[in-house]
Amino acid sequence: MLGQHAAEDLLKRALRASHADDTQVVITAQDAFLTRFANNIIHQNVAESDVEVTIRAVAAKRSGTASTNNLSDEALAETAARALAHAHQQPEDPDFPGLPDPQPIHPVESFDDATAGFSPDARARAVGALCAMAREKKLNASGAFHTLAREIAIANSHGLIAYHPGTSADFQTVVTGEDGTGRAQASSWQVGAIDTDAVSREAIDTALRAQHPRPIEPGEYTVVVEPYVTDDLLQMLNYTGVSAQAVQEGRSWMNDRIGQAVMSPLISIWDDGRDPAGSPLPFDFEGMPRQRVSIVEAGVIQGPVYDLRTARKEGRATTGHATPPSMMFVSGPMALNLFVASGDSSVEEMIRSTEKGLYIKRFWYTRPVHPRECVVTGMTRDGLFMIENGELTYPVKNLRLTQSYVKALAGVQAVSREARTLMDEFVGATRVPALKIERFNFTGSTV
Amino acid sequence: MNDLLMRAMDSAQQRGAQYADVRIVHTVSQNLAVKNGVVDALNMDESIGFGVRVLAHGAWGFASSRDLSAAEVDRVTDLAFQIAQASALVKQADPIDLGPAVTSRGAYTTPIQIDPFSISIEDKLNLLLAADANMSKVPGVKVRQGNLVALKERKWFANTDGALTDQTIVEVGGGIVATAVGGEEVQRRSYPTSSGRQQVTAGWEAVLKWDLPGHAERIATEAVQLLTADRCPRDIRTTLILGGDQVALQVHESCGHPIELDRVFGTEAAFAGTSFLTPDKLHNFRYGSEFVNLTAEAIRPYGLGTFGWDDEGVPAQSTPIVREGLFVGYLMSRETAPLLRLTSNGCMRASGWNRIPLIRMTNVSLEAGTWTLDDLIAATDDGLFIETNRSWSIDDKRYNFQFGTEIGYEIKNGQLGRMLRNCTYTGITPEFWNACDAVCNADHWVMWGTPNCGKGQPGQVAHTGHGAAPARFRNVRVGVV
Numbered sequence: 020m021l022g023q024h025a026a027e028d029l030l031k032r033a034l035r036a037s038h039a040d041d042t043q044v045v046i047t048a049q050d051a052f053l054t055r056f057a058n059n060i061i062h063q064n065v066a067e068s069d070v071e072v073t074i075r076a077v078a079a080k081r082s083g084t085a086s087t088n089n090l091s092d093e094a095l096a097e098t099a100a101r102a103l104a105h106a107h108q109q110p111e112d113p114d115f116p117g118l119p120d121p122q123p124i125h126p127v128e129s130f131d132d133a134t135a136g137f138s139p140d141a142r143a144r145a146v147g148a149l150c151a152m153a154r155e156k157k158l159n160a161s162g163a164f165h166t167l168a169r170e171i172a173i174a175n176s177h178g179l180i181a182y183h184p185g186t187s188a189d190f191q192t193v194v195t196g197e198d199g200t201g202r203a204q205a206s207s208w209q210v211g212a213i214d215t216d217a218v219s220r221e222a223i224d225t226a227l228r229a230q231h232p233r234p235i236e237p238g239e240y241t242v243v244v245e246p247y248v249t250d251d252l253l254q255m256l257n258y259t260g261v262s263a264q265a266v267q268e269g270r271s272w273m274n275d276r277i278g279q280a281v282m283s284p285l286i287s288i289w290d291d292g293r294d295p296a297g298s299p300l301p302f303d304f305e306g307m308p309r310q311r312v313s314i315v316e317a318g319v320i321q322g323p324v325y326d327l328r329t330a331r332k333e334g335r336a337t338t339g340h341a342t343p344p345s346m347m348f349v350s351g352p353m354a355l356n357l358f359v360a361s362g363d364s365s366v367e368e369m370i371r372s373t374e375k376g377l378y379i380k381r382f383w384y385t386r387p388v389h390p391r392e393c394v395v396t397g398m399t400r401d402g403l404f405m406i407e408n409g410e411l412t413y414p415v416k417n418l419r420l421t422q423s424y425v426k427a428l429a430g431v432q433a434v435s436r437e438a439r440t441l442m443d444e445f446v447g448a449t450r451v452p453a454l455k456i457e458r459f460n461f462t463g464s465t466v
Numbered sequence: 467m468n469d470l471l472m473r474a475m476d477s478a479q480q481r482g483a484q485y486a487d488v489r490i491v492h493t494v495s496q497n498l499a500v501k502n503g504v505v506d507a508l509n510m511d512e513s514i515g516f517g518v519r520v521l522a523h524g525a526w527g528f529a530s531s532r533d534l535s536a537a538e539v540d541r542v543t544d545l546a547f548q549i550a551q552a553s554a555l556v557k558q559a560d561p562i563d564l565g566p567a568v569t570s571r572g573a574y575t576t577p578i579q580i581d582p583f584s585i586s587i588e589d590k591l592n593l594l595l596a597a598d599a600n601m602s603k604v605p606g607v608k609v610r611q612g613n614l615v616a617l618k619e620r621k622w623f624a625n626t627d628g629a630l631t632d633q634t635i636v637e638v639g640g641g642i643v644a645t646a647v648g649g650e651e652v653q654r655r656s657y658p659t660s661s662g663r664q665q666v667t668a669g670w671e672a673v674l675k676w677d678l679p680g681h682a683e684r685i686a687t688e689a690v691q692l693l694t695a696d697r698c699p700r701d702i703r704t705t706l707i708l709g710g711d712q713v714a715l716q717v718h719e720s721c722g723h724p725i726e727l728d729r730v731f732g733t734e735a736a737f738a739g740t741s742f743l744t745p746d747k748l749h750n751f752r753y754g755s756e757f758v759n760l761t762a763e764a765i766r767p768y769g770l771g772t773f774g775w776d777d778e779g780v781p782a783q784s785t786p787i788v789r790e791g792l793f794v795g796y797l798m799s800r801e802t803a804p805l806l807r808l809t810s811n812g813c814m815r816a817s818g819w820n821r822i823p824l825i826r827m828t829n830v831s832l833e834a835g836t837w838t839l840d841d842l843i844a845a846t847d848d849g850l851f852i853e854t855n856r857s858w859s860i861d862d863k864r865y866n867f868q869f870g871t872e873i874g875y876e877i878k879n880g881q882l883g884r885m886l887r888n889c890t891y892t893g894i895t896p897e898f899w900n901a902c903d904a905v906c907n908a909d910h911w912v913m914w915g916t917p918n919c920g921k922g923q924p925g926q927v928a929h930t931g932h933g934a935a936p937a938r939f940r941n942v943r944v945g946v947v
Contacts, residue, residue, distance in 0.1 A: 051924065053923060053924050054552070054553075055736075055923050056556065056736075057732050057733040057734070057735055057736065058558075058731070058732050058733070059556075060525075060556055060557055060558045061525060061526075061552075061553040061555070061556045061557065062526065062553075062558075062733055063526060063528070063733075063822060063923075064525070064526060064527050064528065064549045064550070064552060064553040065528040065529070065530075065549070065821070065822055065924070066528065066529040066530065066545055066546075066549060067529075067530050067531075067820040067821075067924075068530070068531045068532065068533075068542075069513075069515065069531075069532045069820060070532060071513070073509075081505070082508075083508045083509065084507075084508070084509035084510075085509060085510045085511070085512075086509070086510075086511045086512065086513075087511075087512045087513070088512070088513050088514065088515065088532045089512070089514065089532075098512070101510055102509075104587075105508040105509065105510070105587065106508075108508070108586075108587040108588055108591070109505040109508055109587070109591055110504070110505065110591075110595075112504040112505060113504070114504065138552070139527075139548060139549045139551075139552035139553075140551075140552045140555070142552070143552040143553065143555040143556055144555065146556055147555055147556040150556055159732065159735075161732065161733075161735040161736035162736040163736060163737075163923040165923070165924065191736065192736060193735055193736040195732070195735060200735075202736075268608055268609050268645070268647070269608055269647035269652070270608075270609075270645065270647060270652040350506075383739075383861075383862060384859045384860060384861070384862070385859065386857045386858055386859045387857060388856075388857045388870055388888075388890065388947050389652075389888065389947065390652055391650050391651065391652050392650065394947060396857065396859045396868045396890075396946075396947075397859050398859065398860075398861045398862065398866065400861075400862055417861060417866075419859075419861070419866055419868060419892070421868070421946055421947055462868075462892070462946050463866055463868065463892055463946070464866065465861045465863070465865050465866035465894075466865050466866070466894060
């Protein structure tokens with residue numbers, strides 16, 4: 020970690036190193052730790068410390084970027100020169116929005132000293148407790164406990180400067196028995212908010228109940244899904260169409276549906292970069308304040324998230340959702356702190372109200388098949404159970420799903436009061452409840 | 467750099483490590499992207515750092531840093547020991563056996579003809595803009611994309627056995643994509659392959675061979691045609707001929723991953739999953755038909771899995787994986803191989819200085835058969851020919867899979883017929899490969915690159931190679947969507 024003073028000093032040094040018409044500098048610094056375990060032992064245990072400086076140089080309506088993790092004046096000058104050369108070596112881009120002027124950024128607290136200072140021993144003891152519980156039940160625990168401290172800072176030659184420190188912690192486990200598994204996860208920017216014993220008990224309980232699964236015929240079923248599944252529904256919607264870029268290119272599930280009641284009135288989805296219930300970051304990677312954006316309101320599609328380029332195309336203001344240039348698998352604006360509104364039910368109530376259906380803990384390896392309809396294929400995993408006459412009756416062998424997530428959310432019949440925060444290494448955080456969905460399509464099964 | 471390597475190793479030995487290794491990695495990557503006639507991205511990323519891995523107190527620790535000062539090497543080595551000590555609170559009862567000592571020494575550089583970093587940005591952009599211009603000739607294409615990648619990674623490695631290696635890996639990548647939108651349909655065509663680009667260990671000469679501008683108008687035309695093409699027949703069983711790049715993806719997902727021995731032993735259970743290829747199946751299981759021969763190697767030209775030594779210093783080598791359908795080999799590491807009374811075949815790689823090595827595919831390839839593609843189609847009465855991946859999903863043991871391709875053609879009476887859109891197929895891995903009854907010959911065999919293979923926590927993205935030619939499979943369920 021650099022600290023605010025050192026981070027801002029580095030921003031200014033990088034700006035001074037540039038001879039471009041305009042310059043933007045983004046710094047990402049992190050100290051990250053992860054303790055990984057499998058077969059009831061810690062088998063991988065790692066630490067990383069890095070600082071990356073990305074310089075965007077602008078020459079008229081052209082821009083180029085270059086990055087380095089060498090913080091010397093010499094390296095910054097070389098990187099700035101490289102970025103400027105990139106800008107000069109290309110034709111003008113008529114849609115380049117330019118760098119913005121500063122706007123007020125309201126800070127949000129998401130740095131926790133205890134998380135930043137969480138020791139390898141402390142992680143190991145939590146993992147050890149889980150492994151002991153699993154061993155006692157003749158089960159096998161695997162998973163990871165990660166804690167990290169990260170700083171993001173941005174400045175440009177228009178006087179914009181912003182800095183945000185944050186922490187995150189995530190404890191997740193898959194517990195394996197003879198022929199069934201269970202999983203649980205908890206995430207927070209405060210490691211003290213994670214009850215590792217509760218996560219352990221959840222995964223172990225599911226694993227015990229998941230033994231000796233029976234095969235069933237694929238087909239359409241009513242489903243009660245845990246927040247881990249809702250997280251996947253949300254991330255797939257995000258990936259295939261919450262970006263204004265996807266809408267403008269005509270490939271989003273939102274196309275021709277904005278303003279229409281397409282989902283259940285029980286479903287409201289929004290992105291709020293400043294909400295500390297998720298993983299907040301008050302500004303985006305153009306230095307613009309993150310706005311709260313309503314994506315679905317009581318089932319009615321509201322609209323996407325924007326960055327400066329996509330906003331300029333529509334003559335509107337950015338919503339502050341620009342992503343870093345180096346973000347994997349993503350281009351264009353993206354929601355990174357997503358929420359689904361809670362309801363007035365519970366998983367137990369949803370199960371009791373179901374005559375025949377499936378209770379699903381998790382989806383896995385989901386991939387879009389048809390982006391305009393957000394048709395997704397994937398597998399169930401780590402806990403799948405038959406519901407008959409309001410009770411869980413037996414575990415089921417994993418099924419392959421092929422389903423439009425938009426159509427699935429049209430059939431939501433109940434939403435839980437409780438919600439869970441889940442962080443993803445690549446694409447931010449969600450805070451999501453459990454759902455009961457009237458119809459969900461399964462097209463195959465595994466052996 | 468050698469001074470820093472030796473400093474870390476000397477410190478580790480003095481502290482009584484059972485084993486330690488250190489990598490210093492310097493990576494430069496250049497990325498150019500063009501979209502609808504304008505430059506969408508033009509950047510160069512440079513990163514350098516080091517990572518120290520220690521086996522001490524019977525457990526592993528790893529720490530890494532960007533700071534290459536002597537003081538930081540000391541701090542990080544010390545931190546790796548602290549982490550190993552913490553790991554030892556929850557360690558295995560049996561000592562970790564790494565097999566025979568690895569003492570490799572030498573240097574390796576990817577053989578190339580033209581350094582891709584010697585080609586000017588203007589020339590690279592002109593290539594992409596020429597392809598873009600050719601795509602723009604076709605009305606109805608909503609998004610035209612092209613990209614080029616050049617990467618140079620220099621890696622210094624040392625271990626406490628006495629190994630000392632210095633490698634420079636060079637890669638190039640490139641591709642074009644045409645996306646057409648109409649009604650409820652979004653159709654895409656890519657060249658040379660999916661995921662935005664083909665990628666190989668080679669110089670600029672490889673990019674020139676791909677001739678991106680020369681294929682641009684064709685793929686743009688196909689993307690538009692797909693909007694109104696007939697749908698793939700729904701839920702039938704038929705004969706399927708997969709194009710070579712789709713076979714490569716099939717090999718990656720349904721063979722490459724389940725033969726990673728760390729997965730087999732459960733170390734990836736929490737994330738990427740396990741494997742149905744349990745050790746009792748080695749030399750004892752019909753993975754595929756007699757026409758199926760799969761090899762893992764790190765020595766063939768162009769392969770993204772080609773190098774001099776892996777990240778444990780084990781030399782590049784070749785391992786048979788499936789021979790005439792029989793399952794005969796795994797991808798292994800120094801720690802996993804002794805569990806089968808074998809020695810490592812050099813499959814450990816880390817995605818950068820800040821990650822530990824994991825077992826990763828090298829080049830896992832389906833060996834060429836005897837057919838020409840024309841003859842294979844002519845010998846197929848009724849079926850589909852499909853190519854270029856569009857979607858992929860497989861279960862956590864690598865059994866049940868479902869893939870989709872960008873384009874398909876009906877085969878009737880040995881002739882290619884109507885174009886088909888939204889082709890999908892599904893199956894169970896050993897059933898699918900046992901239904902393979904023909905593989906095309908070396909004239910059709912290409913070393914394809916997968917530059918986006920994810921594994922591990924924290925996540926790592928590996929570059930893997932897969933040589934493949936088109937192949938035929940009988941009685942496959944298609945048209946799932």
